[in-house]
Amino acid sequence: MVVLEPGYTPIGYVQATLPRGQGYAEIAWVIGxxxxGxxxxxxxxxxxxEHLEQRGVQALVAHIHPxxxxxxxxxxxxxxxRTDTVVDGEQRWQRCLENNKPLPAN
Ligand SMILES: CC(C)(COP(=O)(O)OP(=O)(O)OC[C@H]1O[C@@H](n2cnc3c(N)ncnc32)[C@H](O)[C@@H]1OP(=O)(O)O)[C@@H](O)C(=O)NCCC(=O)NCCS
Incomplete structure (x- = not known):
């Protein structure tokens, strides 16, 4: 859950699905x-x-409407x-996570 302080108001969620033994995580996000913005x-x-990297996840996948x-x-x-793979009208995005390499600056 994504919550806002003070009061811990719930405003959305992020999620990761880790298929057993596959080494990657499918991630998604929603904000009310x-x-x-x-x-x-x-x-x-x-x-x-960052949490997934610490757990040893090796790749990220997301499916996003074009x-x-x-x-x-x-x-x-x-x-x-972005890859050329389309699933149910959503494009597959992915990234390999390399150990000790930080996320790009935001
Ligand atoms: C996608 C979503 C989670 C973004 O939440 P958010 O808190 O508004 O996102 P942020 O404020 O962190 O902005 C993320 C980026 O999107 C851009 N952005 C935000 N709203 C935008 C809009 N309406 N149009 C275009 N770009 C937009 C921001 O500028 C930012 O880009 P930048 O880093 O290059 O400046 C939210 O719009 C949402 O929940 N949408 C519906 C659910 C959904 O489609 N989830 C995706 C499933 S994978």
Whole structure:
């Protein structure tokens, strides 16, 4: 859950699905409309990815609609790149995580 202090107001969530034995995480993010455009998704997703790296996850995958500019911007800020694979109308983005290499500056 993504919460805002003070009061821990819930404003959205980030999620990671880790298929057993595959080494990658499929990530996604949602922030309530009222709180969008303030950098909250970017901050929350970066914390999630740092946690996944510490757990030894080797790659990130996300499926993003080609018209969703905000989500594409988030994926780009994580160093992910768009692939040619389309699943249910959403493009697959991915990135290999290399040990000791920090996320690109935001
Ligand atoms: C995608 C979503 C989580 C972004 O949340 P957010 O907190 O507004 O995102 P941020 O404020 O961190 O902004 C992320 C980037 O998107 C850009 N952005 C934000 N709103 C935008 C908009 N309406 N149009 C274009 N770009 C936008 C920001 O400028 C930023 O890019 P930058 O780092 O290059 O400046 C939110 O729009 C959402 O929940 N959408 C619906 C759910 C969804 O589609 N989830 C994706 C599933 S993978």
């Amino acid at each position: 409309r009222k709180w969008q 303030k950098g909250y998704a970017t901050r929350a997703v970066r914390l999630l990815v 018209c969703h500019d905000a989500s594409q911007a988030i994926a780009r800020s994580l160093g992910m790149h």
